[in-house]
Every structure is written in C-alpha cells, then in structure tokens.
Amino acid sequence: MAQVLVVTSGKGGVGKTTSTAALGAALAHDGTKVVVIDFDVGLRNLDLVLGAERRVVFDLINVINGVAKLPQALIRDKRLESLYLLPASQTRDKEALTEDGVAKVIEELRTKFDWIICDSPAGIERGATLAMRYADAAIIVTNPEVSSVRDSDRIIGLLDSKTAKAERGERVDKHILITRYHSSRAARGEMLAIDDVLEILSTPLLGVIPESQEVLRASNVGSPVTLNNPQSAPARAYFDVARRLKGERVPMVVPSETKGIFNRLFSRNAA
C-alpha cells in the first residue's frame, strides 16, 4: 500500500528539499520504489539537489495539462534504480497546478510506487496546500529557531484542516523533523532544545538532523547526503528516519560527526 508523504515547513530555507532528497534516497536504498515530487512551480530545486537538472524534459504541469504522460516525465535516478523524480515546471505559472490534476497524478503514482514524497514549496499558497492535499502523513521540517517553529505551528493547523484526509474526518499523521541542530548550543541554552520544540508544537518527533557541512557538500555535487556520504552524521540521522518511517523502532539519538560515537539524547522512541 503506497504512502503519500508531504515534506513541509511554512518557512523557507529550513531543509525541505534537502530532506526530501536524503529521505527519498534512504528509503529507496533497499529497492523500495520511491518517487519524489517537486511542488515548487517556478522555483524548482529538487532536480538540482538530486543532480538531475540536465535530464528534465517534461514536468508535473505537463502531465497535469496532458502534454506528457506520467512515465515520460518521471526521471530515474542514475545511482538508485528504484528512485524517481517528478520535477516541477520552471516556466509555467503555479496557477496551472490544479487540485483535480494533482489528485490524478497522485492516484496513478500510488499504483506504481511504495512511497510518494511531495516536496512542498515554502509559504501557505497554492503549491504548499496542494503538496499536502492528498498526504497520508506529513514531515514538518523545523529549525530550532523562533520563526521556523511559529511557521511549523501554522502548517500543523493547515494539515489538520485543509487536507483531503482532514476533510473526511481523518487525521494526517504528523511528525517533526528537526534540522540544523547543534547539541552543544542547545545544551548551553543558546538554542531551543528538542523538548522545547516538541512541547510547543505538541507533535511527535521523527528525527533530529545535526548541523553539518556535509549537507552543503552534497548539494554542491548534486547528490543526496545519504548517497554522497552515507557515514556522515546527517546521513546516519536520515537513514534512522527512513527506518522509523518503515515502522522500525530506532532509538532517538543525534548522530555526531565523530564516527561511531552517538550522543544519546533520550531513550524515548519516535511515535
């Protein structure tokens, strides 16, 4: 049974696209079929982070408009054969994104893939609301910083009211993914701690991605951090998240940059 995930945040620049690419690759690592969809019409970037920017021929809008069939627009990753990208249009107006069109594309993808990951644009406009519209579960990417937490709270409100599931009286499973986390700064009280963020947002934790230069290094070369340096701290954190998404119970730790040493934060498991 296919799972539709939305990676969302409200605020820009917190790591939605990075997380979509890293999780897509981590989930597809064992041959699970994964498609990542870029919903940022006019400002696409998932293609660039995945290193597929020169292979885009057709996009999501072309499929919705009937210009191309879905298989023509899907780009298979060169490193992982079960990972696919459905890019956003760089030129079209985001008004071309229609609710019925998105519904049809998601329905068709559900028959072909195990995981459908929708990379939401920032904001709460059409692209963002359509990215979350048909989601079964949501990953709310949050930086331990006031404006990001506030925007996440707003997005949680939208997930509870504006999604197809919410309108049917069901619930979208919501999870917090904290990114750019500095354990030491949080310990010194200079940065909101994990528990602070979870308490304020009253939403369970899916994982914590430590701040790392590996993330920028991976995007520089167009490779998800989980493929570019699987042993790095952020990659190990993303692999843990992927295992939790697949239903495994993985202790909640923040991997540190020193290889093999884990900073045990708390023994609580992800909900």
Place this chain on the structure above:
Amino acid sequence: MSLFGLFRRGSAPIARERLQILLSHERVACGRPDLLSILREEIIAVIGRHASFEPDKVQIKMERGKSVSTLAIELEIPNRDQVLGAVPPSVAARHELL
C-alpha cells in the same frame, strides 16, 4: 523573565516563552484553541469577577516535566483597583506594585 528562566542560561528560554505566548494567541485566531488558551480565557473570566485588570497583562505558561507539570499564571493588577475577593490558592497571582 519567569522563575523558570532563572535556572536556565542562554537566550533559548526567552525564545521558548515568547513562542508559547504568541502561539496560544495565534491558535485562537486560527480557530484551534489549545489547552493553554482555553485555560487563559477561563482564568481571566474567573479572576475578572473579583478584580479588574488588563487581559493583555495575563501570562500563562506551562512547563511539562517527566513526572509533574507546572502551570504558572502571572497577572498584573493595578494598585488603584480594589481586589474584591480572595484569589483561589491554586492561582499564583503576582501583584505588581506600580
């Protein structure tokens, strides 16, 4: 800064307090009141029967601990107004001397 702030260093406790206060207001505005904002409205109504004060001068914070959680209510009551009745003992109201 609240009492809790005294036991923690850095600016993170301030961020946390500001967010708690801001979001309890914003959630009401977006039509999804949480426990804290419901408590806030009801506490204001109860104390309002016995004393007059600015609703904006009420700060309600919740600190969740492993075994116990604490609810702190900070309320500014102007001195010129007479406090008509006793404030319930469970309510730790702080009278600011103006």
